[in-house]
Amino acid sequence: MELSANALAVLHARYLLKDERGRVIESPREMFGRIARTIAAVEKRYPNGNAPCWEERFFQLLSTRRFLPNSPTIMNAGKPAGQLAACFVLPVDDSLTGIFETLKNAALILQSGGGTGFSFSRLRPRRDIVRSTGGIASGPVSFMKIYNSATDVIKQGGARRGANMGILRVDHPDIVEFIRIKRTAAELANFNISVAVTDRFMAELAADGTYELVNPRSGAVTGTARAREVFDEIVTSAWETGDPGVIFIDRINRANPTPQLGSFESTNPCGEQPLLPYEACVLGSLNLARYARDGALDYPALGDAVRTAVRFLDNTIDANSYPLPAIEAMHKGNRKIGLGVMGWADLLVLLGLPYNHPAAFALARTAMKFIRDTARQASAALAAERGPFPNFARSIYAAQELPPLRNATVTTIAPTGTLALIADCSSGIEPYFALAYKRLVLDRELTEVNRLFLRFAEERGFASPELLRAIERRGSLRGVRSIPTGVRRLFRTALEIPLEDHIEMQAAFQEYTDNAVSKTINLPHRATREDVARAYRLAYARGCKGVTVFRYGAKKGTLVKFADVD
Ligand code: UDP
Numbered sequence: 001m002e003l004s005a006n007a008l009a010v011l012h013a014r015y016l017l018k019d020e021r022g023r024v025i026e027s028p029r030e031m032f033g034r035i036a037r038t039i040a041a042v043e044k045r046y047p048n049g050n051a052p053c054w055e056e057r058f059f060q061l062l063s064t065r066r067f068l069p070n071s072p073t074i075m076n077a078g079k080p081a082g083q084l085a086a087c088f089v090l091p092v093d094d095s096l097t098g099i100f101e102t103l104k105n106a107a108l109i110l111q112s113g114g115g116t117g118f119s120f121s122r123l124r125p126r127r128d129i130v131r132s133t134g135g136i137a138s139g140p141v142s143f144m145k146i147y148n149s150a151t152d153v154i155k156q157g158g159a160r161r162g163a164n165m166g167i168l169r170v171d172h173p174d175i176v177e178f179i180r181i182k183r184t185a186a187e188l189a190n191f192n193i194s195v196a197v198t199d200r201f202m203a204e205l206a207a208d209g210t211y212e213l214v215n216p217r218s219g220a221v222t223g224t225a226r227a228r229e230v231f232d233e234i235v236t237s238a239w240e241t242g243d244p245g246v247i248f249i250d251r252i253n254r255a256n257p258t259p260q261l262g263s264f265e266s267t268n269p270c271g272e273q274p275l276l277p278y279e280a281c282v283l284g285s286l287n288l289a290r291y292a293r294d295g296a297l298d299y300p301a302l303g304d305a306v307r308t309a310v311r312f313l314d315n316t317i318d319a320n321s322y323p324l325p326a327i328e329a330m331h332k333g334n335r336k337i338g339l340g341v342m343g344w345a346d347l348l349v350l351l352g353l354p355y356n357h358p359a360a361f362a363l364a365r366t367a368m369k370f371i372r373d374t375a376r377q378a379s380a381a382l383a384a385e386r387g388p389f390p391n392f393a394r395s396i397y398a399a400q401e402l403p404p405l406r407n408a409t410v411t412t413i414a415p416t417g418t419l420a421l422i423a424d425c426s427s428g429i430e431p432y433f434a435l436a437y438k439r440l441v442l443d444r445e446l447t448e449v450n451r452l453f454l455r456f457a458e459e460r461g462f463a464s465p466e467l468l469r470a471i472e473r474r475g476s477l478r479g480v481r482s483i484p485t486g487v488r489r490l491f492r493t494a495l496e497i498p499l500e501d502h503i504e505m506q507a508a509f510q511e512y513t514d515n516a517v518s519k520t521i522n523l524p525h526r527a528t529r530e531d532v533a534r535a536y537r538l539a540y541a542r543g544c545k546g547v548t549v550f551r552y553g554a555k556k557g558t559l560v561k562f563a564d565v566d
Pocket of ligand 1: 268
């Protein structure tokens with residue numbers, strides 16, 4: 001099955017079924033068979049379903065790693081009470097019962113392998129009154145710390161670390177405390193945090209104006225803040241630690257397909273999936289590197305895969321065992337799926353396009369538009385066969401003169417942190433972070449050089465031990481004069497790409513993505529606070545739904561060695 005050593009190691013450690021004594025009891029081939037069988041069995045519930053035919057097609061797509069569903073599906077498909085979705089959002093109400101009821105529910109989701117997003121914006125601010133006790137409130141940040149500790153002690157089925165998103169609106173009175181929280185080492189280590197930024201805030205930022213801070217309990221205005229000062233706090237924290245990101249909450253809500261059912265307050269942990277309270281989503285990613293053919297993207301083959309993947313993800317909703325009845329009702333009401341891509345940087349190399357070439361941005365738009373249009377057609381075809389999503393009549397689509405859809409959303413770009421390892425491709429839509437990585441394999445430090453680069457260098461006859469050593473030292477081709485400029489451009493790594501181009505790529509994909517796009521704007525260590533500020537402003541101007549920056553060497557911990565191209 002041509003699995004790389006890395007893919008095999010990940011599968012053995014976390015994905016292949018094990019017996020009670022921890023011994024692996026299935027091969028990777030059997031694992032893909034288990035997933036295909038479980039998801040295809042759903043066909044039997046529908047009048048025209050053909051389980052054997054779809055099992056075969058799902059198996060083909062999975063075992064060639066052209067498409068992979070999110071990790072919980074790979075780990076849990078076919079297990080009793082197998083939970084298959086990666087993304088959840090829970091509401092946090094302003095009462096002790098509400099806060100701890102949600103913490104309990106979050107524990108169940110974490111245990112099942114999912115990640116949860118929470119908005120803490122409804123909680124009354126610190127020092128506000130608590131009527132029942134006559135005491136004073138401790139505020140959203142204090143409760144986030146409790147959620148964080150709880151996550152520490154719950155291992156996600158032993159297979160995944162707990163991931164949470166914590167959101168606070170920019171007009172919450174405790175916003176500055178929230179923005180600064182990650183500057184203290186080890187605070188909220190299980191949380192990504194983001195500020196929900198409003199259009200009003202962005203307008204005041206541009207005009208150097210002020211805006212009102214509002215107590216969510218009473219609706220009372222507690223004070224005013226200067227937008228620029230709060231923005232500077234966000235920028236300083238992000239420059240130091242990578243957190244908080246921002247989400248453009250009004251823009252996210254303008255894209256809400258079911259506003260009658262509620263508004264978005266939060267996204268899932270990595271930011272790519274805005275969800276209503278109690279909503280879930282199943283994700284899946286196509287490996288675009290597998291669709292390069294004769295120097296171009298093979299649209300007919302990609303279209304076939306998109307149709308099969310949409311059916312797979314729709315079936316996954318029916319095959320899922322949900323951690324809570326409220327979540328099952330929401331997910332089965334809107335039937336959101338998020339089909340996305342990985343291997344984008346690989347595809348560009350295979351097509352000979354540098355990551356930040358105008359033709360690469362154009363291809364991102366064309367390819368993603370094709371994927372979204374094809375996915376919507378597939379969802380409409382499923383609606384004709386199985387019925388539209390139950391809340392369809394209450395959705396924005398009902399007023400449009402288009403065929404009904406089976407799924408309220410069809411596209412999302414996930415980070416594919418582990419999926420890309422299994423598929424042996426570059427992650428999501430990210431450029432290569434480095435061309436050489438060091439990995440600890442059984443206590444031995446092994447250096448691994450980018451596979452496509454090695455092939456490229458060998459084919460063109462410039463591979464040499466000195467070259468490999470230089471790449472191992474630097475992580476990139478920057479300044480390696482023995483390599484032609486064109487090749488150096490083609491293999492440019494994340495820190496060599498200007499932040500404007502990172503954002504342009506995110507914006508290009510966002511244009512044709514129903515949900516959101518996971519992308520880290522990686523900046524070199526020397527990047528300034530002004531660079532971070534520019535990235536945030538530009539992401540807003542270019543139509544992104546949110547943005548996350550990470551300055552190399554900032555506090556969160558460096559991701560890989562060998563990449564310091566400064
Ligand atoms: N996620 C999680 N724990 C993790 C990694 C991811 O709960 O350790 C969830 C989270 O909601 C994230 C989503 O899975 O946004 C998708 O992440 P990714 O694509 O990296 O997951 P993969 O399927 O590759 O494991």
